Amino acid sequence: MMLSILGFEFFRNAVAAGLMASIVCGIIGSFVIVKRLVSLSGGLAHAAFGGVGLGYFLGVDPFLGAAGFTLAIALLIGTIREKFGQYMETLTGVVWAAGMATGILFIALTPGYAPELFGFLFGNILLIPSEDLIIMGILALGILLIVTAGFNQLVAVTFDEEYARVMNLPVTALLLLLLMLIAFSVIVLLRVVGIILVIALLTIPPAIAREYSGSMRSMMCLSVLAAAGCTIGGLFLSYVMNVPSGATIILLATLGYGLMLFERWMAGRRTQGAAG
Amino acid sequence: MNGPVIELESVSCLLSGRTVLDAVDLKVREGDLYAVIGPNGGGKTTLLKVILGLLPASSGTVRVFGTDPRKARSRIGYVPQYRTFDFRYPLTVEEMVLSGRLGLVPGLVRRFSEKDRKAARKALERTAILHLSRRPICDLSGGEQQRAIIARALVGEPDLLILDEPMVYVDMPTELQLFDMLKALKDEMTVLLVTHDIGAISTNVTRVACLNGKIFTHDTSEISEEMLTAAYHCPVDLIAHGIPHRVFRDHGRVG
Numbered sequence: 070m071m072l073s074i075l076g077f078e079f080f081r082n083a084v085a086a087g088l089m090a091s092i093v094c095g096i097i098g099s100f101v102i103v104k105r106l107v108s109l110s111g112g113l114a115h116a117a118f119g120g121v122g123l124g125y126f127l128g129v130d131p132f133l134g135a136a137g138f139t140l141a142i143a144l145l146i147g148t149i150r151e152k153f154g155q156y157m158e159t160l161t162g163v164v165w166a167a168g169m170a171t172g173i174l175f176i177a178l179t180p181g182y183a184p185e186l187f188g189f190l191f192g193n194i195l196l197i198p199s200e201d202l203i204i205m206g207i208l209a210l211g212i213l214l215i216v217t218a219g220f221n222q223l224v225a226v227t228f229d230e231e232y233a234r235v236m237n238l239p240v241t242a243l244l245l246l247l248l249m250l251i252a253f254s255v256i257v258l259l260r261v262v263g264i265i266l267v268i269a270l271l272t273i274p275p276a277i278a279r280e281y282s283g284s285m286r287s288m289m290c291l292s293v294l295a296a297a298g299c300t301i302g303g304l305f306l307s308y309v310m311n312v313p314s315g316a317t318i319i320l321l322a323t324l325g326y327g328l329m330l331f332e333r334w335m336a337g338r339r340t341q342g343a344a345g
Numbered sequence: 346m347n348g349p350v351i352e353l354e355s356v357s358c359l360l361s362g363r364t365v366l367d368a369v370d371l372k373v374r375e376g377d378l379y380a381v382i383g384p385n386g387g388g389k390t391t392l393l394k395v396i397l398g399l400l401p402a403s404s405g406t407v408r409v410f411g412t413d414p415r416k417a418r419s420r421i422g423y424v425p426q427y428r429t430f431d432f433r434y435p436l437t438v439e440e441m442v443l444s445g446r447l448g449l450v451p452g453l454v455r456r457f458s459e460k461d462r463k464a465a466r467k468a469l470e471r472t473a474i475l476h477l478s479r480r481p482i483c484d485l486s487g488g489e490q491q492r493a494i495i496a497r498a499l500v501g502e503p504d505l506l507i508l509d510e511p512m513v514y515v516d517m518p519t520e521l522q523l524f525d526m527l528k529a530l531k532d533e534m535t536v537l538l539v540t541h542d543i544g545a546i547s548t549n550v551t552r553v554a555c556l557n558g559k560i561f562t563h564d565t566s567e568i569s570e571e572m573l574t575a576a577y578h579c580p581v582d583l584i585a586h587g588i589p590h591r592v593f594r595d596h597g598r599v600g
Contacts, residue, residue, distance in 0.1 A: 236448030
């Protein structure tokens, strides 16, 4: 009887969005975890708010504004790091706050009020407009194609940047590509869990998967499964309990992370017991 | 006959205002097993990075296989000292070794072919870790990790192998096995290794130099007291005692 809600278009859209988000965060999140770009991803997600504000101000679709703005910031960060030798962490701090500030400023400058602001900040998987779903689908497909084609090189450059340089791989271009892919992922996840919670979905499922993976491929597959469990499970739970979907998804993922830690602790005790 | 494999002419290198390499001349010839020894901070890693084209020389000329280091890289296998990567990266041993061939794989997508996999198996065999090929790299012991890194350097079938402190992470028996391996490799490729541990220099090296900012060498396999004193600024017996392979001629106590 609970499945009857699948008859509603808004709910089917939500499930589609959840699955797309899962694929994206499983694949790109795995790179984020192994290359330790978690805080950078958080920074890009918050920078997206600048694009939302700019969108309202210019009268462009704020979701498109966020997409363009985040991509531009990702390329800017990559270039500044390369040219000025700044730490990624420093740049993260700058764009994190500067992006939010830009958003606040432009929203204040825009006459009237911004109706969907809350949705951008906290996400609402149940209220994703169909046009945005199409944008998400195109981005997700793009991510999938790019990662499939560049898989070997992306793994090589995230595993050992210096050796990739010794092998004459286009390291700078590959790192920029990775930042672009993270920006795309942030946009796909934005509608699902919101700017503030994107970082959790890019981090938690791959972090769980990593503990059970001996290769990048298996880590990505497990991450997608873990993320799908969280998003779809969280979607149903939030609908049934009538609570915000983004927060439910994230808390479900956090619970999964806790269970993983507990399982690892138990496994550690078992092997210790066997050894002793 | 071909020219030298590596040729440095009065190469200096400044890193954040400090002269790390000071007018270094170095000539490594085909078939050499060349060892550069020197204290920590003596510029050994910097020297290798200049040879690999990872760092620009502030002055002087660097030629590898008679050309710019960046162009020569595809013929070089490199065993770095500092773990610039994390062994917890989800990768199997075979995948890690295979990744060392990526520079040789043509095309935008760079898919590995059967030839690449064959080369990986061969490299794993040479380093005696073929049985570990399906294992995640995080399960390897220190010695096995070092073998995997060497296998990655060998997988591209290089003409020049460069090793930075290859014995740092391994225990004594593994160290001896690694030396046997280098000895076998010497017939196929030129080898350049740097180390701060004189004990690591076996009698198989063909040439030795001491590096401490400046370089000191007789262009032979002999380490003389004056080379060491010049490079280390300390009495030789402090570093010469208790070493497994004695490369010194008998010498009296210094000081």
